[in-house]
Amino acid sequence: QSVLTQPPSVSAAPRQKVTISCSGSTSNIGNDYVSWYQHLPGTAPKLLIYDNNKRPSGIPDRFSGSKSGTSATLGITGLQTGDEADYYCGTWDSSLSVWVFGGGTKLTVL
């Protein structure tokens, strides 16, 4: 059972938009920055969003992040088949003094 809660899966058609939610508590999301990662199992995860809503160099603006209270959201517009992957949110938990990930969300582009 992950400290951060994500939906197990989401799906949408190519060129459409999808959002992935990440729910936590006042000791983690409510107290620190959230980051998002794209991962194809067996490969190196990729940082998509950091500090809640900032994109690293090279990440297209189709990817966006937001945070409100104890929840965060990753948005992906203009979906492409290449976006099919697992997506994870993560943040520092000040109560547990550990980094925590969500359980991951599998994105399917139909």
Next chain:
Amino acid sequence: EVQLVESGGGLIQPGRSLRLSCAASGFTFGDYAMHWVRQAPGKGLEWVSGINWNSNNIVYADSVKGRFTISRDDAKNSLYLQMNSLRVEDTALYYCAKGLWSSNGGGFDYWGQGTLVTVSS
């Protein structure tokens, strides 16, 4: 170009020890926190341990506390994970990850390709 290359994984019996290494290049290693993250077969990402820039703040997941030890050698641009008393449930692909900050929070901006640890009798 930032590169993180893990090594040291393999097949090991329960109760034995293994030491993972991560060779870093392309950035000022001593300025950043470094972490280990793992993924067990069919499971999600699990953060294992982190060490801040000057090794003054070291943290572990409860699942490995007391069994694993993280360390760094800034002169060799290397990160290590000493894993003792290994259990079957430690079987996973272990990733080395560079922290965004000098402290342990903030997230991870670069990751290695991982080294596979299989604990089985």
